[in-house]
Amino acid sequence: MPMYGDQGNKLVQHAKRTQNLAHLPPYQTELVRGVTREVRDLDKDVASLLEPFQGSFDPSADQATACTLLVNHLSMRRNKRCLLAYHRTRTDKLEELAWAGSDVLDHAGQQPGGANNAALVDGGASSLSPQEEDYFRQFGDLLAACKGQWTDIDLTGSLEPPRDLFIDVRVLKDAGEIQTEYGAINLTKNSQFYVRQGDVERLVAQGYLQKLA
Amino acid sequence: MSYYDIDSILTDAEKIPCTFQVGIPDLGYLDNTPSQPLKAGTKVSLPLWLAEMLAIANTGDIEGKSFVAFDLPPALGNDVIQALKADPRAVPLRDQSAHFYGLATHMMELSEEQELGAVLRKTFVTRASEIALHARKVGGVGHKKEDASNLGIGGAGEEFLRGLDEWERRLFRQAHEGAKAGKQWMENIKRS
Numbered sequence: 001m002p003m004y005g006d007q008g009n010k011l012v013q014h015a016k017r018t019q020n021l022a023h024l025p026p027y028q029t030e031l032v033r034g035v036t037r038e039v040r041d042l043d044k045d046v047a048s049l050l051e052p053f054q055g056s057f058d059p060s061a062d063q064a065t066a067c068t069l070l071v072n073h074l075s076m077r078r079n080k081r082c083l084l085a086y087h088r089t090r091t092d093k094l095e096e097l098a099w100a101g102s103d104v105l106d107h108a109g110q111q112p113g114g115a116n117n118a119a120l121v122d123g124g125a126s127s128l129s130p131q132e133e134d135y136f137r138q139f140g141d142l143l144a145a146c147k148g149q150w151t152d153i154d155l156t157g158s159l160e161p162p163r164d165l166f167i168d169v170r171v172l173k174d175a176g177e178i179q180t181e182y183g184a185i186n187l188t189k190n191s192q193f194y195v196r197q198g199d200v201e202r203l204v205a206q207g208y209l210q211k212l213a
Numbered sequence: 214m215s216y217y218d219i220d221s222i223l224t225d226a227e228k229i230p231c232t233f234q235v236g237i238p239d240l241g242y243l244d245n246t247p248s249q250p251l252k253a254g255t256k257v258s259l260p261l262w263l264a265e266m267l268a269i270a271n272t273g274d275i276e277g278k279s280f281v282a283f284d285l286p287p288a289l290g291n292d293v294i295q296a297l298k299a300d301p302r303a304v305p306l307r308d309q310s311a312h313f314y315g316l317a318t319h320m321m322e323l324s325e326e327q328e329l330g331a332v333l334r335k336t337f338v339t340r341a342s343e344i345a346l347h348a349r350k351v352g353g354v355g356h357k358k359e360d361a362s363n364l365g366i367g368g369a370g371e372e373f374l375r376g377l378d379e380w381e382r383r384l385f386r387q388a389h390e391g392a393k394a395g396k397q398w399m400e401n402i403k404r405s
Contacts, residue, residue: 003242003243003260005226005260005262005263009223009226012219012222012223012226013223015219016219016220016223019219049239063235063237063280064235064236064237064238064239065239067235067237067240067267067280068237068239068240070266070267070270070280071240071243071263071267074262074263074266074267075263078225078262078263081216081222082222084216084217085216085217085218085219085222088217089217089219
């Protein structure tokens, strides 16, 4: 028999799994909705329990009701904690991904099959909730603002000094044309280039190009 | 133990056996009988997050009786404790509870078990050295298995490692990664 808090527990188990994954699994819209609904139901129960007392409830006079209220309250509190923890785990992950320079919004689109679906995913295939997409975008903006204000240091860049100025890269998926100091390069799938590392770092991080040793 | 700590939340979901001391008409669903009142003296197992507060809440009763009385969960039962006393390494803690130590510390806060603390301390110390040993061994021998993220290791220690509780697993992983990183650093130094 399901009990209050069971759904919240499922959410936290999802969060636990998320911690050990490199990517972000799909957002559990149904579960989140279920848990919030549970909280609302509990709140209604509490309101109807308290109604006959007209705001003058004395716990020691009616222990049974007091206990029911306590159980309801604790269940709500538990659900709140589960919800917050679940979302926090995901936002932590999102921030991590933003720092690593990977494009989550993009990643969602290229699940098996549609490799070229680079545009923002509207609904369906995305593993982020709309709010999370917003969060990720704005966090990315913040990072970019940090970079722009003082220097042109790329905060998310690698800390390893490059060995060579130029590197060999292979194109894993079409990335269109990019401009470099030496003119434009057209990055089509499966082609290979010898390019300046600084020009393509971003694309390597995003998984368009592969660095060849 | 942060509010957002996933493991601590999961620990709070562990169930412990409780006995209701007060009859409560509306809580029948806790005993699988939603239509009937919950009678005083009913035994139900409740998750820690519920049981804890119910057990310490002040009911306003003159005798200071609380809503529920609780017992130690089977994971901390007498036979487990006896087995731990005999040889901590031989007990797969995970079979008792995935969050064995978390559960135990919680229970110790709630009840006055003198002996439990000492037994647990000895258990952890003994097992920790064993864990460290395994963690080093894995990093040293199995080069190919280094990328296996979890406890994917064969051999003699497998049985023991499967019985680690969540906390011990983390310890193992950290010890393992520490040894690995140390080795990697040494190799890099030699090369450059």
